[in-house]
Amino acid sequence: MFRHHLSADLRQQATAHLAQTMTFLHMTNAELEARLHTELAHNPALEMLDSRHCPECGRKLARHPCPHCARAGADEPLVYFTAPEHAHYRPAPSDDSRDAYEPTAADTLEGYVLQQIAPALATPAERQLAVYLLGQLDEDGLLTESPAEAAWFNRVPLACVERVLALIQHADPPGLGAATPTQALLIQLEGLRDRHPPARLETARAALTRHADLLAHRDWGALGRALGLTRLQAERLAGFIQRNLNPYPARAFWGREAVRPAESAWRAPDAAILLGDGASARPQLVVEIFAAWGGFVRVQPLMQTALDADPAARHTPWAQQVEHAQMLARCLQQRNATLRRLLHLLAVTQRDFILHGDRHMKPLTRAQLARQLGVHESTISRAVAGKTVALPSGRVVPLAHFFDRSLSVRDQVKAIVAAETTPLTDDDIAAQLAAAGVTIARRTVSKYRAMLGILPAHLRAPASARPNV
């Protein structure tokens, strides 16, 4: 695209360069890898450099991922680029299967479900449809889109959508892909068929289909009357439902932060933060930024020198390729530099968050960061958008989390509710927060609570009657 302007209009080249850098910045490593792949295939003047050296000890990173060079107590994080296959970072092992509803952070929900239903998917079209449907789930694991829409959009018969959807709904977090919370509950209820007496299941079904409102409002008296049960029996029934069913299949369980399949899709993170050696008191943070081939390309030196030696070769397609390669290399270099500085600064300012979790998140805006780095805010926005990073804990979070001002407070709200003995009202929670030095309006507490999937105080059972925690 730029090849036609090779009569070195410097300004045009400069703007092209800038635009290119911007696009590169906003690409994730996977996208960039694909792009570089085609560039390398079509342009012999471009050459990749795959041997990178540890900035500390100088040895090759390929065989010697260098967290071990980290010095205990060093405040400066070590930030370097590396090809994913040479990285020290390993995706967190998919551990704890203690809770059936808990999708691990490593296996995302989508991947987890897809694995289960894959054998039952006959055609590639069905597989693609399954991926599509899983991608359309909202953060609670419900499918807001109607099957008819999905069928139309994917150009497959409605029956096909229904078949795949049924598979999804009966896979492990059962009820996933239901249209409404009630439907999710009903699907889960079916799954309990062989483990509980049919009569109880039938009563539960009736309560869910016809008296969802009474159930939601914990009005045991009215519920009992409607179903011909005593108040106590109705309460038991509600307990049974609460213990065994989950209206929001994607939420691990009540009160736990929602897993958002859309954000942490199954693709690998773009960077990982590790703890250096000497992990005890003050570990140094080691940041690995994953980039195709370590992220470094250059102009093939032979072609460059040959071109310099022969002025007559200018304006040949060959020269254009070299020029194009030059620009690409420079853009990439710039992207890498920006990204490295950005992550370096993030690692410094959000060190406590990285080490100790949400509670220690410091408020930070893209604008502040832009000022410190001496770049435009939009540069930061581009660099941050759509990228994810793995924390030492194994969690993979969007880079945007580093700028979430309310994360710390939300975490405190979660802790306060988890520790309460008797249900606290939003005002009580606000007061406790104020006592802890955080002054926010009652209305805001309410919003945070809702975000965390925590029910209002009057619908919350006393701590003793609560499942888990």
Place this chain on the structure above:
DNA sequence: CTATGGCACGGATT
């Protein structure tokens, strides 16, 4: 009367 959620406004952020 109290606790909560909806709506909308203004200021900050992107």
Place this chain on the structure above:
DNA sequence: AATCCGTGCCATAG
């Protein structure tokens, strides 16, 4: 310029 977020006000449910 568009969007997001915290907040105040008000209606409603218990």
